[in-house]
Amino acid sequence: xxQPLFHVVLxxxxxxxxxxxxxxxxxxxxxxxxxxxxVDSEGVxxxxxxxxxxxxxxxxxxxxxxxxxxxxxxxxxxxxxxAQRGAFAVPRFRGKVELRVQGxxxxxxxxxxxxxGWREDRVKLPVxxxxxxxxxxxxxxxxxxxxxxxxxxxxxxxxxxxxxxTQLLQWFPSAQPFPEPAAQARAPRRAGxxxxxxxxxxxxxxxxxxxxxxxALRRLY
Numbered sequence: 001x002x003q004p005l006f007h008v009v010l011x012x013x014x015x016x017x018x019x020x021x022x023x024x025x026x027x028x029x030x031x032x033x034x035x036x037x038x039v040d041s042e043g044v045x046x047x048x049x050x051x052x053x054x055x056x057x058x059x060x061x062x063x064x065x066x067x068x069x070x071x072x073x074x075x076x077x078x079x080x081x082x083a084q085r086g087a088f089a090v091p092r093f094r095g096k097v098e099l100r101v102q103g104x105x106x107x108x109x110x111x112x113x114x115x116x117g118w119r120e121d122r123v124k125l126p127v128x129x130x131x132x133x134x135x136x137x138x139x140x141x142x143x144x145x146x147x148x149x150x151x152x153x154x155x156x157x158x159x160x161x162x163x164x165x166t167q168l169l170q171w172f173p174s175a176q177p178f179p180e181p182a183a184q185a186r187a188p189r190r191a192g193x194x195x196x197x198x199x200x201x202x203x204x205x206x207x208x209x210x211x212x213x214x215x216a217l218r219r220l221y
Contacts, residue, residue, distance in 0.1 A: 073102055078157045104128065138159050141157075
């Protein structure tokens with residue numbers, strides 16, 4: 001199937017044309033920003049961010065295409081900030097990852113450390129399992145599961161712009177706000193860490209007081 005081509009408008013000049021994959025690669029390498037202007041073969045203008053987030057059209061008939069293949073509905077460039085352990089095994093991806101919404105799943109692909117080397121892999125998360133979501137600027141926190149069968153598992157993604165994070169959030173229409181604010185959810189753990197830190201400090205202070213008392217008694221006698 002022939003891929004659509006786009007010209008990049010830089011300082012009033014048209015450069016290209018380039019296909020979508022090339023433009024996404026240029027965005028990942030920061031050669032282009034999400035606000036750069038593009039013009040397609042029909043003269044329609046759009047930004048790089050709109051192209052990356054735009055749904056792809058229905059594929060043309062191709063005899064070699066199998067019935068199991070699904071249409072990519074949206075593609076984003078992101079970074080995995082945090083992934084809690086849980087029912088869904090999410091590798092500790094390093095650097096930028098590719099997000100795809102297709103066939104009712106959120107597909108995350110990227111690189112992660114395995115032993116002394118690097119490995120490329122992907123993980124697919126069911127969209128209907130995203131029970132909670134929270135926006136914080138350009139970051140999107142997702143809550144997977146959260147029921148008796150699947151305990152809540154948090155996943156935080158950096159989308160680099162608030163607009164892109166908002167676009168990704170729209171693919172999870174059934175997601176509800178988290179039951180507690182982010183700061184409140186982490187407060188008990190931080191308080192416990194502070195208590196654990198003060199125990200050895202208090203013990204050391206008590207030892208120092210006892211040593212000073214012994215030295216003072218020796219001087220008196």
